[in-house]
Every structure is written in structure tokens, then in C-alpha cells.
Amino acid sequence: MRRAMRVLYAPAHARMTMTDDLPPNPALLPAGMRDLLPPDAETEAAAVGALMEVFGAHGYQRVKPPLLEFEDSLLSGSGAAVGDQTFRMMDPDTRRMMGLRADMTPQIARIASTRLGHTPRPLRLSYNGQCLRIHGSQIAPERQVAQAGIELIGHDSPVADAEIVLVGAEALYAAGLARVSFDLTMPPLVPTLLDEAGFTGEARARLGRALDRKDAAAVTERGGALAGVLTDLLLAAGPAERALAALRQAALPPGARAHAERLADAVSAIHARAPGLTLTVDPVEFRGFRYHTGVSMTVYAPGRHEELGRGGRYICGEAEPATGLTLYPDAILRAAPARAVRARLFLPLGHDTALAKALRVQGFATVAALDAAADPLAEACRQGCTHLLQDGIAVLIVKETP
Numbered sequence: 001m002r003r004a005m006r007v008l009y010a011p012a013h014a015r016m017t018m019t020d021d022l023p024p025n026p027a028l029l030p031a032g033m034r035d036l037l038p039p040d041a042e043t044e045a046a047a048v049g050a051l052m053e054v055f056g057a058h059g060y061q062r063v064k065p066p067l068l069e070f071e072d073s074l075l076s077g078s079g080a081a082v083g084d085q086t087f088r089m090m091d092p093d094t095r096r097m098m099g100l101r102a103d104m105t106p107q108i109a110r111i112a113s114t115r116l117g118h119t120p121r122p123l124r125l126s127y128n129g130q131c132l133r134i135h136g137s138q139i140a141p142e143r144q145v146a147q148a149g150i151e152l153i154g155h156d157s158p159v160a161d162a163e164i165v166l167v168g169a170e171a172l173y174a175a176g177l178a179r180v181s182f183d184l185t186m187p188p189l190v191p192t193l194l195d196e197a198g199f200t201g202e203a204r205a206r207l208g209r210a211l212d213r214k215d216a217a218a219v220t221e222r223g224g225a226l227a228g229v230l231t232d233l234l235l236a237a238g239p240a241e242r243a244l245a246a247l248r249q250a251a252l253p254p255g256a257r258a259h260a261e262r263l264a265d266a267v268s269a270i271h272a273r274a275p276g277l278t279l280t281v282d283p284v285e286f287r288g289f290r291y292h293t294g295v296s297m298t299v300y301a302p303g304r305h306e307e308l309g310r311g312g313r314y315i316c317g318e319a320e321p322a323t324g325l326t327l328y329p330d331a332i333l334r335a336a337p338a339r340a341v342r343a344r345l346f347l348p349l350g351h352d353t354a355l356a357k358a359l360r361v362q363g364f365a366t367v368a369a370l371d372a373a374a375d376p377l378a379e380a381c382r383q384g385c386t387h388l389l390q391d392g393i394a395v396l397i398v399k400e401t402p
Helices: 040-057 077-085 105-113 158-174 189-197 201-212 216-222 224-236 240-249 254-273 329-335 353-362 376-382
Strands: 007-010 068-070 087-090 097-100 123-132 144-153 181-185 278-281 296-300 309-316 320-327 344-347 365-368 387-390 393-399
Touching: 040 123, 040 144, 040 158, 040 329, 077 105, 077 309, 105 123, 105 144, 105 309, 105 320, 144 158, 144 309, 144 329, 158 181, 158 254, 158 296, 158 309, 158 320, 181 254, 189 201, 189 224, 189 254, 201 216, 201 224, 216 224, 224 240, 240 254, 240 278, 254 278, 296 320, 344 353, 344 376, 353 365, 353 387, 376 387, 376 393
Parallel strands: 007 393, 181 278, 344 365, 344 387
Antiparallel strands: 068 097, 087 097, 123 144, 144 320, 181 296, 296 309, 309 320, 387 393
16 A cells, blocks of 8 residues: 555656647636636635634634625625625516625624624634625736635724734645735724814825825825824834834824724734734725724735735624634635645556555545556546556556657
8 A cells, every 4th residue: 555666657648638638618708707727726625624724723613604695785884895896686586686795704794793693702703705806906807706714703902803813824824824924004093193183175085095105295295284294104114013113103193092002002912922923014004995993904925915815803783893804715825835736546447445445545536447448557647647556556657758
């Protein structure tokens, strides 16, 4: 049963891939859609399984919301923030409008506040599934997006904020990413600061656009009495300690100061348990689905601009505090080191079934012959196998070089 050191050499006529004998596929898919083929589909499933295993180990219980819901429930509460990304259709049975989910977090909020409304808090839930969006982005053009995430509902504290980040980091490590960066933000900080400074109407809108574009010159021009503070905070974005130092020194009114202190407390809670985790802070960023109400985060891999995940604090149902993190398995796989493809072992007709079962336990994917092929080696190569069972031993197949 052990793997032999000797190898078999495949004849030149048998050097074929799994798709060499398939005709070209003329089917066109809508923009932002794609087929996931072997071995990528299996690799994605394994990565999602690794994420969900970590979530479950930390007490996050899995739920599975439907792909379609009635529009009025799907887009209520925090779901309203993704209304412009939601495909709609009419239910032929009830004649009511339905929506195809663009994000799973609003669905989890619905489940928590209705079906699990009487479950003791804090409530920890996990999920994974596919979402469909009307538009992709320039960086991420896919419109069908895989999600896997966690939600912590019914508790509002820096410790809860930290737990979401720490569990997310552990899950990403299990999926193959040892180095990640969490970019922390406080979306309500700038709106609160503008409220307390009396910015309204067009002046507020122009300043908001300048902050969105990270245009320091425009912020200086349009910021009025806040110009100095906002410019300093704009330029402070980066490593957490530097950004938090700028927030501590800034002349913030009481409401904005409370947001800054909560952000600092969350960073302290994270570093208390994971001092080596890379954290950055952008004090004036308020990206996202616009339903985040507190400490929020975006996850990146070093040297990559694509988001691996996004999350933050929001209101669940009518008024219940909640926080969560949604990870994007497709992006994670693009950032993670390539996983080894499972070895495929060809089993000739009449093989020992007990031995084959033992080899599957060892990690082989076995491909059984369906007829008495004249040349088992050629058939093994045609089926994309890496090994051939010969005399009770899994023998490695090595392709001859021209």
C-alpha cells in the first residue's frame, strides 16, 4: 500500500489532459459570470470548508438562508443599502416581487430578529453561499460572488469587535493565508464630526466628495474650521498606532471623540490577543454598504488591492447591536498559495476494492476502469490520473519529455 519510488513513463500518444478530447464550448455566459472547473471547484470547496470549520470551532452556528426572498423583507433594515445591487423578479405564484440576494448579512439579521428572536444573546451565527449583484467593480468584475462569514449579534463592546477580527484572521490562516492586514475604519466618525461642525447641504456634499477622493487640497479648501483636523486625519491613514496617535491629538468634539476612543479600544483588544496581527486605520474612510454604524474592517493580503473580506458593526432588526465579517473565498484563493491538487489513482478492472478504500483514506482520488482497457497506462493518462495501481502499489506516472 505504500507509494513506490519507481515510476511509469507514459507513451507519447497517451500524453493528454482531461479536456484535450472535448470540443470547444460555444456557450457564452453573462458578464461577470464564470464556470469553475476542476480542480478549482474542489479547491474552493476545501477552502470554504476550512473557513467554516474555524467559525464552528469558535461557537458560530451555521444557518442557510434562501437565495430568493420577498423584496419587502430582503431589502428592509440594513438590506436597503444593497437595493441598487439586487436583481428583482415576480413570483409567479403570489404575484409579489422577489429579490435575489446581493449580500447575506441582511438575511442573517432577519433570521436573528425573527426565527431566532428568543434565542439567548449574544448570538453567534455563520453562513456561506452565493450572491448575485447587478454590477461588478473595476477591481472585482464578478457579479456572482461567494461569501462565507460570521455575525455576532446582541453585544456591543470592543471585545466583540476584536473577536470578529481575530476569528476572521484565524479562518484566513486555515485557508492558506498566513499574512493578512485588517484595515479598520469608523464610518460614523466623519458624519458626526460634520454634524457637530454644522456642515449641511451642498457644502457638506462637496467636502464629503473630497474626503472620498482623498483630495487633501480640496479638503483644505472646503473644510472651513475643520480643514486642519480633517487634513491631519486624512494624512494619518496607515499603521494603527500612527493613525490613533493623530486621533488622540486631534481637536474633536464630544461625539466624534467617542467614536475615536471606541476605535482605539477595539485596536487595543485585538492587539492584546494577537500582537503580531497587522492593523491599519483610516480615520476618515466610510466605505462599505453604508449600513455600518461602528468599527468596520476590510481585509487585504500584502501586495494585493483586491478585498478578501469586509465587515463591521450594524443594527440588527429594529435596534439590536451586531457586528460581523464576510469573507470572499474567490478572492482568498487568488491571494493564497496554490494548493496541491489531490493525486488521482487509476484502478484497473478487477482491482482489490479493500486496497482502493485504504488508498482513498490516504488521500488519493481513485478512478476505476469501466472496461478492460488494452493499455491501462494510456487510459490512466487519458483520465488525467497521476498514479496507476500496479501489483497492489500506487505507482507515480511521469510524462516523457519530447
